[in-house]
Amino acid sequence: MSEPIIAARDVDVFYAEKQALFGVDLDIAAKQVTSLIGPSGCGKSTFLRAINRMNDLIPICRFSGSLKIDGQDVYDPAVDVVALRAQVGMVFQKPNPFPKSIRENVAYGLKIHKMTTSKSELDDRIETSLKSAGLWDEVADRLDEPGNGLSGGQQQRLCIARTIAVEPRVVLMDEPCSALDPIATAVIEELIDELRQDFTIVIVTHSMQQAARISQRTAFFHLGKLVEVGDTDAVFTNPREERTQNYITGRIG
């Protein structure tokens, strides 16, 4: 396995008094797709959102344990959350483009982080991002039209373009295809496969088939505990844990 870029040790997450994650130990490898699978409510989204501290937006949410990215503790008091999220991006379950033009959507991150110095540089990076997201050909002639006017699949690719425009090291995806039709899903799965050459991708998915198709490593969560993690093929064809076997064969979840 390549060098782990994300290392979680003994991670607990609480929502007020209710514990959602119990002592999770997990390594995520760089430039790979790792999928987090498990039945609803098992804590996989909670874990994902702990990585870029989106859980901080929920006042009753508490984190304990160690979560390091590239050796840096994400929850260290010296960490600036803005810097963290500029380098760890997230794509959400329901496509959420801003009610702005396509151009402005992709430019958003670049503008707030002051990452470009000229308009031509900005335009170049917008074009690069849209190409990497596989959306350029479809929107190149209408960049000033509202992002909301695109189809569901196109909107999600726009959100992906927006996320990768700031060149994060890690891209987190929280069930990015669950609101899309099968064709759009296929397009995005292909996109993910290309993106893993440049980004580390952690994807939460409720579809085992999707996990099997696109990820190299798979982690199975159940009732807030990490049950099993390993190479995707191994987890699906020869799981070590009985619970994993039960989930895969549909007996639980």
Added chain:
Amino acid sequence: MAGSTIDLTRRNRSRTLDRAIILLLAASAGIAIFVTLGIVLSLVGETWLFFKRVPVSEFLFGLNWSPQTAIRADQVGAEGSFGAIPLINGTLLISAIAMLVATPLGLASAVYLSEYASRRARDWIKPALEILAGIPTVVYGFFAALTVAPFIRMTGGQFGLEIASESALAAGIVMGIMIVPLISSLSDDVINAVPQSLRDASFGLGATKSETVRRVILPAALPGIAGSLLLATSRAIGETMIVVMAAGLAANLTLNPLQAVTTITAQIVALLTGDQEFDSAKTLSAFALGLLLFTITLLINIAAQWIVRRYREQYD
């Protein structure tokens, strides 16, 4: 046989009773239309009588408002004595000052309350701001005339500015504070209606809270906020007691907020609370002013509702 006949009869009786009741209820609802009709008819009727004595062009375009000169019964509208332009100017000047005060205060409060304040802080700050809305305007007028206007005059004097004792500034500032809770609570609703998913997207990209507010939330809420600002403007234009008590009756045509101006509403009160017979040109001019006021505020309100409805459709 007999049993089913009785059953049918009973159901019929209750159905006619039902229908009568529903008709009564519908009539009550229809009263709303009658009231509007009543307003329009009474205003239009008296205004029509007025325009038989004073030409429309003088009223709408005349620059001189001095109704006192048209006292003699035989006098047909003296040239330029019923020109409403100074009143419209005064109304807009004071309303503009009020909106200049209320908009930043109201929007900033709304943003702070919905995005920054803790639940506990919000729980007492919101009701406290609502108290501002509940204070009767006659109290604001008294405070403006007795305390605020002299204070402004004195402060201006220390800077070498000559501020009238009934300045548009004093009336405008107090009116602005009165409107703050209106803008604040309407904007608060609008801001809260912006979906959380947009905030998530912005924070996920690494934006600070103020950047998210300025670049995502406020632009998204803009139509709704524009609607609430229009409603607040309409409120300012229709306000009576504050201007009657603090702004006086000098029909000056000026844009200088340090001077005294009068408004449409103040003139209506002045014209109708003196002693005069009912259908003199003076009294009728009050109705013409009333129609003017009603029309202006109605147009603004319709525009506001249209904008807000368009905005709601965006998110439903």
Added chain:
Amino acid sequence: MIDFSKSAGFDLAARHRAETRFRWVGRIAILISLGFLAWLLVTVFAGGIGTVRQVEIAVSVDLGADNVDPSDIRDASFGKLVKSGLRGMFPTVKKRKDKKKLYNLVSPEGAFELERRAIADPSILGEVRPVWLTASDDLSLFVRGKIDGALPEDQRPISDKEIAWIGQLEAAGQIRQVANWRFLTGGDSREPEIAGILAALVGSALSLGVCFLLSFPLGIMAATYLEEFAPENRLSDVIEVNINNLAAVPSIVFGLLGLSIFLGAMGLPRSSPLVGGMVLSLMTLPTIIIAARASLKSVPPSIKEAALALGATPVQAVFHHVFPVALPGMLTGAIVGMARALGDTAPLLMIGMVAFIVDVPKSILEPATALPVQIFLWADSPERAFAEKTSAAILVLLLFLIAMNLVAILMRRKLEQRF
């Protein structure tokens, strides 16, 4: 090597400073607004609270038989008796101008007070005795500390001589302060020291009563129709738009409507609580309809559905089941509407409630005034002492508003516990 610290670039320092500034802008806006509110309330309170007390002077009046005939008390000239009494207390005052100042120590009402007391209790007649009479407005203000004696004489309404006399009277224990019940039990007056708000309170009560009786039934009936029975058609839309627009019409326009139709076309009595109430009800109607609709909307649909499933007609379902649940909410909305109507001045001015009303109105057809109108009229008066009375009247008005809103809030809270 990834860097999440503050020196990671991304223009962090400047952005966080901008964030802090932004946060402060919000705080300052709230502080300014609430600060203004505090300024207003403190000013009004400080200005009006002095009304709680009234100043009285003990004047030694000769009520002997040659001045007052016990069989015909009213015939006596009490004004002259008060004046001679004052002269007797200050025998060194000779000049005519000074004598006028002396007589001004006692309120013009003093003579009438003396007469009323003599009639009520003839046992005080027949001798020289001190009688407590209401002091004049300027004296009252000075004794209660509202006039600055340190100012140069031409800048204050009370002269050095009067201050000296007052000093004498105080030293002799002939000035006292008593509770000012007259403020709440008396009607308006030209003399600020005896002016009261009773007539205005009764006028407001009568007007609000008429307003409630007209707008509440109509309002909840209209709301019930619109919420439960109205079909989804153009007419219902028009009615809804109409109501929303009426809610935003300036209140003075309703006054004009009242003037033109209620007073002009229908010939109803001018400045009566009846017309005042009618105009206020037109204004309050949209508010009540909107609040009542919200209340009906918040009733769980399961209640109506259950009733219908058991065979009730729609009317029965609504009136026997939905209505009672929504009624407290509607009442809450009505109370809030009434509170707003209590403070509304402009429409009442239009229908003539600007007269100087001393007597308490006994019916809704008599000329009356209302509390906010009284405040407006007093605010216009040039006498200094009326400024204090205006503030005091405002305090009473605010107290009523607080009480009404508290009732509404308590009702709402009791309701919310149900669901």
